[in-house]
Amino acid sequence: MKDKNTAYKIAILKALKEIRGPAGAARIRERLLASGLKLQPRTVRFYLLQMDREGLTQPVSRRAGRQVTEQGDGELQHTNIIEKVGFVASRIDSLLYRMSYDLRTTTGTIVTNLALIPKSFLMRAVEDMNPVFARRLGMGTRLAIAREGETFGATTVPAEMVALGTVCNVTASGILLKHGIPVTSRFGGLMEIEEGKPVRLTALIEYSGTTLDPLEVFIRARMTRVRDCARTGNGVIGVSFREVPAAAAPEVRRIKKEMERQGLDGILAIGHPNQPLFDIPVEEGRAGLIVSGGLNPVAALCEAHAGVRFHSLHEVEDVARFSDFHVLRDGLRG
Amino acid sequence: MKDKNTAYKIAILKALKEIRGPAGAARIRERLLASGLKLQPRTVRFYLLQMDREGLTQPVSRRAGRQVTEQGDGELQHTNIIEKVGFVASRIDSLLYRMSYDLRTTTGTIVTNLALIPKSFLMRAVEDMNPVFARRLGMGTRLAIAREGETFGATTVPAEMVALGTVCNVTASGILLKHGIPVTSRFGGLMEIEEGKPVRLTALIEYSGTTLDPLEVFIRARMTRVRDCARTGNGVIGVSFREVPAAAAPEVRRIKKEMERQGLDGILAIGHPNQPLFDIPVEEGRAGLIVSGGLNPVAALCEAHAGVRFHSLHEVEDVARFSDFHVLRDGLRG
DNA sequence: ATGCGATACGGCAATCATGCCGTAATGGTT
DNA sequence: AACCATTACGGCATGATTGCCGTATCGCAT
Numbered sequence: 193m194k195d196k197n198t199a200y201k202i203a204i205l206k207a208l209k210e211i212r213g214p215a216g217a218a219r220i221r222e223r224l225l226a227s228g229l230k231l232q233p234r235t236v237r238f239y240l241l242q243m244d245r246e247g248l249t250q251p252v253s254r255r256a257g258r259q260v261t262e263q264g265d266g267e268l269q270h271t272n273i274i275e276k277v278g279f280v281a282s283r284i285d286s287l288l289y290r291m292s293y294d295l296r297t298t299t300g301t302i303v304t305n306l307a308l309i310p311k312s313f314l315m316r317a318v319e320d321m322n323p324v325f326a327r328r329l330g331m332g333t334r335l336a337i338a339r340e341g342e343t344f345g346a347t348t349v350p351a352e353m354v355a356l357g358t359v360c361n362v363t364a365s366g367i368l369l370k371h372g373i374p375v376t377s378r379f380g381g382l383m384e385i386e387e388g389k390p391v392r393l394t395a396l397i398e399y400s401g402t403t404l405d406p407l408e409v410f411i412r413a414r415m416t417r418v419r420d421c422a423r424t425g426n427g428v429i430g431v432s433f434r435e436v437p438a439a440a441a442p443e444v445r446r447i448k449k450e451m452e453r454q455g456l457d458g459i460l461a462i463g464h465p466n467q468p469l470f471d472i473p474v475e476e477g478r479a480g481l482i483v484s485g486g487l488n489p490v491a492a493l494c495e496a497h498a499g500v501r502f503h504s505l506h507e508v509e510d511v512a513r514f515s516d517f518h519v520l521r522d523g524l525r526g
Numbered sequence: 527m528k529d530k531n532t533a534y535k536i537a538i539l540k541a542l543k544e545i546r547g548p549a550g551a552a553r554i555r556e557r558l559l560a561s562g563l564k565l566q567p568r569t570v571r572f573y574l575l576q577m578d579r580e581g582l583t584q585p586v587s588r589r590a591g592r593q594v595t596e597q598g599d600g601e602l603q604h605t606n607i608i609e610k611v612g613f614v615a616s617r618i619d620s621l622l623y624r625m626s627y628d629l630r631t632t633t634g635t636i637v638t639n640l641a642l643i644p645k646s647f648l649m650r651a652v653e654d655m656n657p658v659f660a661r662r663l664g665m666g667t668r669l670a671i672a673r674e675g676e677t678f679g680a681t682t683v684p685a686e687m688v689a690l691g692t693v694c695n696v697t698a699s700g701i702l703l704k705h706g707i708p709v710t711s712r713f714g715g716l717m718e719i720e721e722g723k724p725v726r727l728t729a730l731i732e733y734s735g736t737t738l739d740p741l742e743v744f745i746r747a748r749m750t751r752v753r754d755c756a757r758t759g760n761g762v763i764g765v766s767f768r769e770v771p772a773a774a775a776p777e778v779r780r781i782k783k784e785m786e787r788q789g790l791d792g793i794l795a796i797g798h799p800n801q802p803l804f805d806i807p808v809e810e811g812r813a814g815l816i817v818s819g820g821l822n823p824v825a826a827l828c829e830a831h832a833g834v835r836f837h838s839l840h841e842v843e844d845v846a847r848f849s850d851f852h853v854l855r856d857g858l859r860g
Numbered sequence: 861a862t863g864c865g866a867t868a869c870g871g872c873a874a875t876c877a878t879g880c881c882g883t884a885a886t887g888g889t890t
Numbered sequence: 891a892a893c894c895a896t897t898a899c900g901g902c903a904t905g906a907t908t909g910c911c912g913t914a915t916c917g918c919a920t
């Protein structure tokens with residue numbers, strides 16, 4: 193390993209490893225796309241061939257493609273250290289690959305956001321979030337509650353506080369990925385809603401160019417109007433803009449329906465192949481996708497009250513920790 | 527004009543036009559770099575040659591390089607319409623090229639930020655900003671005040687309000703540009719300050735990937751601690767991360783001194799060629815540059831009081847509208 | 861006016877990226 | 891068991907980009 197195209201090789205090696213198990217150039221290519229690297233399948237094969245010769249990868253079978261050799265694994269260990277971390281895009285990637293939820297078995301782990309509120313405030317908070325869930329402005333209709341002393345993700349709930357876990361919208365990408373649809377996360381943004389319908393994007397921040405989650409920033413900057421939106425149908429909510437391969441659009445529509453049946457609604461809009469979606473142009477051969485922010489219920493809390501602590505892209509957590517919001521609410525009131 | 531390299535040609539044509547007057551591939555290349563396009567000088571010449579043949583550009587003299595022909599100009603008019611605006615990077619670019627301030631004559635226009643406050647609040651605001659200017663945490667030590675009914679940039683000051691104009695840090699890039707040093711604006715960020723010295727960047731948002739000015743967002747999200755920093759020397763201020771050609775670093779140092787003499791300090795740190803600056807790696811052959819946020823004085827106001835309206839990258843404005851802050855302050859108190 | 865240093869240019873060739881296409885496995889169907 | 895559809899592979903060729911290098915101008919100092 194010496195010159196500049198090494199960067200590509202490393203990226204391909206990494207992608208291949210993340211897929212776990214053998215894969216061909218096409219799949220690797222999609223995976224790379226998701227982290228912002230645009231290479232043609234032929235180009236991927238070109239480098240794979242070189243790496244075969246260097247002993248970093250090896251063919252498994254003509255049909256299945258290649259896998260990473262032990263040596264390639266070692267090379268990765270060695271190189272990864274240099275990686276400039278910190279940007280949200282890589283955090284999304286990492287969480288995406290760690291979640292395991294499967295729509296068919298309805299079990300596994302999902303990606304979560306976390307909010308911390310004083311425990312005395314729990315009932316109020318639930319009432320505040322109720323219209324948001326009722327209007328389906330968040331990612332799904334589920335919520336997890338962790339009491340003081342319990343742990344949720346990487347956090348132990350402090351005394352006198354309650355943790356609210358919401359489903360992060362990265363979960364939507366993860367579910368699609370489990371169905372073989374690679375999703376590229378592009379922007380976090382604010383979507384203006386009129387009469388319950390999304391009308392336009394009013395702000396955008398690219399995931400690959402920020403170290404702060406855009407949604408989190410929008411909420412802190414008080415730029416959302418989720419409460420209004422939940423009450424009147426007009427407001428501004430946080431969303432995420434993504435892309436899927438154009439050919440996968442029909443399947444995305446199918447999966448969207450199934451997700452909704454499982455209380456995991458969140459896909460707000462699906463664009464047409466190569467067509468801009470809400471004025472955002474997409475890459476060649478892809479279609480846009482708008483997903484609601486998993487933090488929207490928390491945004492509603494922040495709009496109404498000061499001192500709500502939260503952060504998004506928190507951790508992966510077993511889906512069993514989550515209950516249907518309305519059931520939970522009835523339970524708390526009962 | 528037909529295929530895909532058209533995009534390059536257009537970009538080169540545009541760069542050449544923005545330089546106004548004839549230029550060679552090297553200068554064009556730097557200009558392109560500033561808008562995120564990385565082409566080697568040879569490549570630029572390659573396309574220039576094609577455009578010569580198409581009649582879009584023409585050589586002026588062997589020494590001076592080429593210029594845009596009338597036909598090329600027409601082509602630009604025609605094509606520019608498609609440009610997808612909205613991202614901060616292009617707004618920065620546009621303001622950069624519209625400002626005209628010249629360090630030697632100390633006249634011309636500079637890029638401004640604008641804040642609106644109730645006029646009854648003016649004296650308080652001036653006192654709040656005083657320590658910020660005293661510690662040189664902003665961009666320069668100048669301020670403009672516009673009373674109700676007056677106009678400042680594109681804004682007419684509403685009744686009962688006062689407008690405060692601060693020098694936007696894009697001005698620093700503009701000044702360097704006038705000296706032939708092309709500056710690439712990369713990130714807006716938050717810089718932690720300890721004992722008056724910058725220690726680390728705690729957040730970054732790339733200009734090319736956001737439709738909101740990062741600094742503006744940080745202030746609204748209450749993530750700055752400019753007041754603390756002004757009073758104790760420890761805090762968090764807004765900054766901008768840029769890059770200049772490595773070879774220009776010494777001249778930047780010289781210009782920095784001259785800027786300070788003219789009450790336009792703002793350059794916080796200059797990196798070494800090809801070396802990361804505060805852990806941010808730079809492009810090959812470039813050096814990093816940290817410039818303080820022109821909005822920092824305004825941030826101090828926002829930290830102390832609610833209801834300050836402001837926005838950055840406002841407009842270009844004649845430098846004569848600005849006075850030295852301390853003189854202004856004495857005048858108001860006297 | 862003569863020479864020096866800087867800058868610009870474009871021919872030529874090497875390198876990189878990728879389109880085209882024929883071939884090889886593999887799983888599933890009939 | 892024969893066949894089909896799918897997926898992967900790599901040789902070959904083309905187009906895009908860029909490095910190398912010799913040459914042409916121009917401004918300025920001597």
